[in-house]
Amino acid sequence: MRIADFIQELQNSDNATKRKWLVILSSFTMGIVVVAWVLWMGAVIPGAGREAIARAEPARPGVLQTLAAGVSVIWSDIESRLFRRETWSVEGSRDFIADDLAPIPPTPLP
Numbered sequence: 001m002r003i004a005d006f007i008q009e010l011q012n013s014d015n016a017t018k019r020k021w022l023v024i025l026s027s028f029t030m031g032i033v034v035v036a037w038v039l040w041m042g043a044v045i046p047g048a049g050r051e052a053i054a055r056a057e058p059a060r061p062g063v064l065q066t067l068a069a070g071v072s073v074i075w076s077d078i079e080s081r082l083f084r085r086e087t088w089s090v091e092g093s094r095d096f097i098a099d100d101l102a103p104i105p106p107t108p109l110p
Contacts, residue, residue, distance in 0.1 A: 010021055061069075 010018060
């Protein structure tokens with residue numbers, strides 16, 4: 001079977017078959033791209049083997065440690081906003097007294 005025949009048969013098939021082949025061929029293509037990228041990175045970055053990893057500087061915090069620290073900061077902020085108690089005082093002296101102002105005359109609307 002030639003590729004052109006396969007494509008013609010695929011075009012005439014139902015949507016479920018088209019979707020299945022889309023997933024299969026997309027996965028295959030993605031795998032080829034990832035393998036090519038890994039091979040290219042190995043060629044471009046010299047000494048990326050185990051010896052280079054062993055000589056590397058001490059490890060910094062990993063992704064999970066950074067994520068856990070961020071989640072704890074966000075949670076403490078949410079917790080402080082949800083469970084804080086604020087008190088409002090409505091008693092006290094008036095800061096503004098409008099008794100000395102001239103009255104504003106009413107203006108009829110058109």
